[in-house]
Amino acid sequence: MLDRLAHTLRAHPHRPAVLGCTRAGAPRVHATRGDVADLAEAYAAGLRARGLTAGDTVGVAIRPGPRALAVMLAAHRLGLRAAVLDPSVGPDVLSARLALARPALVLADAAAQAVAGWARPLARRARLALPDLATLGPVATLGRRLPGCAPALDLSASRVALPEAGDDAAADAVIVFTSGTTSRPRAVVHSRGGLAAGMRSVAELVGPRPDAPVLGGTFFVLLPSLARGAPVALPARTPRVLARQLGRLAPQATYLTPPQLRAALAAEARFTGRVWTGSAPAGAELLARVKRAGADEAWGVYALTELFPAAAVEAAEKAAFGGTGDLAGTPLPGVRVRVDGMAPGKGELLLAGPAARHRYLGEDPDPWVRTGDRARWEGGRIVLEGRLKNMVLRRAENIYPGLYEPSLHVTGVELALLVGVPEGDGDERLIALVQPSPGADPRRVRALLAGPLERMGSARPDAVLLTDIPLTGRSRKPDRAEAARLAAARLAAARLDGRAASASVRRLRPGRRTDTPS
Numbered sequence: 270m271l272d273r274l275a276h277t278l279r280a281h282p283h284r285p286a287v288l289g290c291t292r293a294g295a296p297r298v299h300a301t302r303g304d305v306a307d308l309a310e311a312y313a314a315g316l317r318a319r320g321l322t323a324g325d326t327v328g329v330a331i332r333p334g335p336r337a338l339a340v341m342l343a344a345h346r347l348g349l350r351a352a353v354l355d356p357s358v359g360p361d362v363l364s365a366r367l368a369l370a371r372p373a374l375v376l377a378d379a380a381a382q383a384v385a386g387w388a389r390p391l392a393r394r395a396r397l398a399l400p401d402l403a404t405l406g407p408v409a410t411l412g413r414r415l416p417g418c419a420p421a422l423d424l425s426a427s428r429v430a431l432p433e434a435g436d437d438a439a440a441d442a443v444i445v446f447t448s449g450t451t452s453r454p455r456a457v458v459h460s461r462g463g464l465a466a467g468m469r470s471v472a473e474l475v476g477p478r479p480d481a482p483v484l485g486g487t488f489f490v491l492l493p494s495l496a497r498g499a500p501v502a503l504p505a506r507t508p509r510v511l512a513r514q515l516g517r518l519a520p521q522a523t524y525l526t527p528p529q530l531r532a533a534l535a536a537e538a539r540f541t542g543r544v545w546t547g548s549a550p551a552g553a554e555l556l557a558r559v560k561r562a563g564a565d566e567a568w569g570v571y572a573l574t575e576l577f578p579a580a581a582v583e584a585a586e587k588a589a590f591g592g593t594g595d596l597a598g599t600p601l602p603g604v605r606v607r608v609d610g611m612a613p614g615k616g617e618l619l620l621a622g623p624a625a626r627h628r629y630l631g632e633d634p635d636p637w638v639r640t641g642d643r644a645r646w647e648g649g650r651i652v653l654e655g656r657l658k659n660m661v662l663r664r665a666e667n668i669y670p671g672l673y674e675p676s677l678h679v680t681g682v683e684l685a686l687l688v689g690v691p692e693g694d695g696d697e698r699l700i701a702l703v704q705p706s707p708g709a710d711p712r713r714v715r716a717l718l719a720g721p722l723e724r725m726g727s728a729r730p731d732a733v734l735l736t737d738i739p740l741t742g743r744s745r746k747p748d749r750a751e752a753a754r755l756a757a758a759r760l761a762a763a764r765l766d767g768r769a770a771s772a773s774v775r776r777l778r779p780g781r782r783t784d785t786p787s
Contacts, residue, residue, distance in 0.1 A: 270468040271345045274496040278306040282703040286495055287335045287481065288502040294513025296482070296502065300335035302495075308339035312376075312411075313346045313431055315422040319409070321373055323348030326444070328367065328406075330354040333486050334503060336411050338495075341488065345442070345461070352444040352456075359488065362589050364445050365454045369630060374745065375408045376422065379415040405665055426555075444630060456630035457574050458765035461487045467577050468493045470601055473494060473547065474570075484515070485524035487575055487707060494522075504529065512538035523564075527551045528745035530559060531683055532711030535707045537642035540564035545581075547572050548744035550595070552678035556584035558706075570596035571651065575626040575638040579604050580651050583598055585704045590652075595675045597644075597651040607637065608646050617657055618644035643669055661689035661699050668728045676724065677701065679717040681709035687730060688753040690760060700756040704738045709734055735761055 278286065282303025289297045296415040300308075321327060327349050331337040344351040352370040354363060369404075377639055408419035416593055443462040446454055459467070472493035478482050479498030483490060486503050494501045502518055504525060505511040511533050514522070521542040525533065527549045540563045547570035559567040567584040582598025590596040603622045610616015618640045628634040655671020659664070662668075670687035677685035682703040689697035701722075705714050714735070734756060741748035 270465045270472070270492060270496055271342060274492060275306065275309070275342060275346075277496055277498055278302040278309075282306065284480070285489075285500045287338070288424075288469070288500055288518075290502065290505055290510065290514040290517070292464050292510055292513075294510060294515075294517040295507070296514075296518055300504070305335050305342070305495075306340050307334060308347070309342035310431070311424040312339055312343035312422065315409075315424050316343060316349070316374070317431060318423060319374060319407075321347060321349060324350070324440070325374075326352050326370055326372040328352045328354050328370065328372035328377075330375060330377040331411060332380070333488070335493070336378065338488075338491055340411070340415045341492075348437070348440060350441040350444060353446070355446065366456070366688075368398075369454050369456060370404060370444055375406060375407055377419070378412050379410060379418050410433060428671070439627075441627070457626045458628050458630050460627040463624055463627055465601070466622075468496070470603070470624055471576060472497055474578060474601060475543070478521055481521040482518050483522045483524075484518060484520040484716060485522075487524065490524045503690040508532035508536035508538075509693075512536040515540060526744050527555060528740055530555060531706075533560055534562060538562060542566075543568065545570055547578070549746040550674070550684075552595075552675055553584065553587040554678045554680060554682065556587060560584050569598065571653075573638065573640060575640075575743050576604070576620050576624055577702070579620055579622075582650075585680075592647070592652065594645070594654045594672050594674070597653050599650050606646060606651065607642060609639075615645040615654075616643070618642045618651065618653070643671065661687065661697050663689070663697050663699050663731075665726060672726050673728055676721040677703060677718065679721060681706050681714045683709075683718060684753050686738055686747055686749065687747055688756055689751060690757045693752060698731040698760070699728070700753075700760070701733040702735060702738050702752050702756060703735050705735060705745060732756075732760065 282301060283300050284304040285298045286305050287299040287316065289299045291297055316327065327344055327352050329337065329340055331340060341351060352372055354366065403532055409422040410418045410420065411422055414421055438461050440461050441458055442464045443459045444456050445459070446456045468489065471489050475493070477494045477497045477499040482502050483494040483499045484502045484504055488709055491501050499521070502520065503513065511655055515533065515538050519541045522545065523540060523542065524545045527546050529547055540559055542564065543566040544559050544564040545568045551569040554568040556569060569582050569587060570578045570579040571580040580598040580600045582596055584640045586598070587596050605621040607619040608616045609619055620640060621636045621638065625638050641657050643657055645652050645654060653671055655669035658668055659671065674685055674687055683701055683706040686702045688700050688702065690700055691697055703714070703718065705711060720784045736755065739748045739751040739755060740746060741751065
């Protein structure tokens, strides 16, 4: 796929490759195909001149865009292993990850290094908080340098002889950090063959047409789309500008996370073509709203850092699903499914396939990816039932929130979580946090939730809070730990003030109406 991309870039060098937009949403060319190809060749020569050879690791602390794309192409050309460094994780975590990956060189833009002096406001505006990279190993700056930045990567070494792109499919291509702690970070290693298989899978799933724009900011959108000849627009950061961008661009395909979709919908965005979402829960109601906003199709994608993508489901199929749990959809071609548990067809979901990660850094290869998700295999489709560790123990009963949360996403509900609040004796209270959609009538939301709450039976929550749900991380996933702390604080406040309790929290007891006061 990367070889095909390099050829496509050179075949039509003057056509746009990466687009941005003005504040009015009008498309603006960030880089042509020739610009990206030239950058990739210059970066490859600069890295070669620094002494990097096949098998070495290069750290990449660069925001998505033409430079980051060119770095990936340069690393592929030289047979390097690219360690993707997320600047938003904080200095302690990033230091630990760098120590594990041990890159021969870190490539960083100015914002990623702007952690001291007058440039600190720039880092804060970019939501970056990095350690002094120079203390962790050699660093080179890409793009504009600011005071205090490392020396720029020398791009004058254009006469350096470059090797032909390697064809060892088993060689390491990318390191992506995932779970783990500061003391014990964990990293996923994708081989060149696995990375190519994942990008082919995305290209076949989305089917981008040449020269029609695609909107999305991840590498798994950029690379396959550009390889098929489709320019890619990076999503605007603010919802209002994103809504204008969607209207002016009219993309053939759009990939946004669920929080981005909700924010765009709140800004009255209109969609075109096919819309894809993943990285966080996407209920049937959200997908239905996207279709009502103009999309021809709205798809939820089940994907992991270890295997992207794994399964997909369209809004109509998800809406028609009448069972418990969250329908993730049919596995994509080549993806193998195994459910490891005591009950037939139920337990932990394991996945394998050509696009699966090769191994975790420092561990032996394993073809099966343990997802950490409870699931069941039903009629050739994956139905998720919650995280294995996301379990609430109430009165000696194990309650898995993922089994019930989808039913709470009724019309007028933007997001819903079930969390456990410790009672101090090893037991927990089950609390539902429900975030209404903008403009939704709380009383109507309460009325629509009554039926699903009744159907939860013994898993009915002890209390329901109508509130904004905290999000975390770059993909803005629901932060369950913070949500549980929020619920605990609200409940504690309610105990201290009976009037606040009647206004914000109502206990749900057998035989009583299960309405959901705000």
